[in-house]
Amino acid sequence: MGEGCRPRLPRVKFAPVSAEDVALAVCRFVNERPAAKQAQTLYHRVVGNRFVQACIGRRLRAHGLERVIDMHPDRGVLLCANHRSFFDQYAIMSILYSQAHWPRRVYFPVRSNYFYEEWSGLVVNGLIGGFVMYPPIYRDTTRASENKLSIEKLAEVLSEPGTVVGMHPEGTRGKGPDPYQLLPAQPGIGQIIMRARPIVLPAFIHGLGNDMAQEIRDNYKRPPASPIHVVFGDPVDFGALLEGSPRPAQYKRVADRVLAAVAALGEQERQLRVQS
DSSP, X not given: OOGGGOOOOOOOOOOOOOHHHHHHHHHHHHHHSHHHXXXXXXXXXXXXXXXXHHHHTTXXXXXXXXXXXXXXXSXXXXXXXXXXXXXXXXXXXXXXXXXXXXXXXXXXXXXXXXXXXXXXXXXXXXXXXXSOOOSEEOOOGGGHHHHHHHHHHHHHHTTSTXXXXXXXXXXXXXXXXXXXXXXXXXXXXXXXXXXXXXXXXXXXXXXXXXXXXXXXXXXXXXXXXXXXEEEEXXXXXXXXXXXXXXXXXXXXXHHHHHHHHHHHHHHHHHHHHHHO
C-alpha cells in the first residue's frame, strides 16, 4: 500500500473529567471499602487529631464528658451540633477521639456545591479530613434521587456500632451576631433519624472561628485567648415521636426536638462562659 493510501484512524475524543467525577470516585473508594475506611480512621487519630490539638488544644474546654466516655453504643451515633465555624465537627471529634473508646468510623455528610464541585474542595476534604466529608447532599431538586441514596447510605452505616455521623440540624452555618440564636432545624436530619433510629448525641460548641491562622495565634497566647467550650448532652429522648408517619411534617418535628436539645446546651455553655 502506497504512502498516499494510508488509512485514516478515527480521532478519539476524551470527555473532560470534572471535579465531581473525581471527588465521587475517591470518596466512595475511601468510605465504602473497609480497609480504606480503617486507614482513614488511623489518619484521623494519628494526623488529624494531633493537628487539631496543636492548633486549638490549649483552648478546648469539654463539659459533660461523663455522658459520652462510658457509652457503649449498640448502634451508630448521630452527633448533632450547632454550626458557626467550618471546623466545629473536627474540634468535637478531636475530643471524642481523645476521651472516648467507641468512635471507630466517622462520616460527615456535606453539601456538594463546594467539596464535590470544586477542585479546591476535593483538596481540602483530603488534607483536613482524609475524605471524610461523605456522602454528598445535593441542593439541586433534580438530584433528589441521589439524596435518597445518601440517606440510605447513612442509615446503613448508622446501624453499625462504632459509627459516628456528624451533622448540623440547622443545615448551614449561623452567621448572625448572636451565637446562641440558632437557625431553624431542617427536616432532612429528622428523616435520617426516623429511617435509621440511631443514638442522637447533642453538643454545643462556641468560641471557634473560621480564621485558622488567628485561631492558632490565640492558642499560643499566654494565657490562651478566649476558650472554646464544647458541651455534650444526654442522648435525645424522642419518646413516641419516632412512631409517627414518615412524612415531611414529622421529620420537622423530630428535627425540632434535636435542635431544642442543642439550644439547651447552648444555655449551659453561656453560663459556663460567664463563670470562666
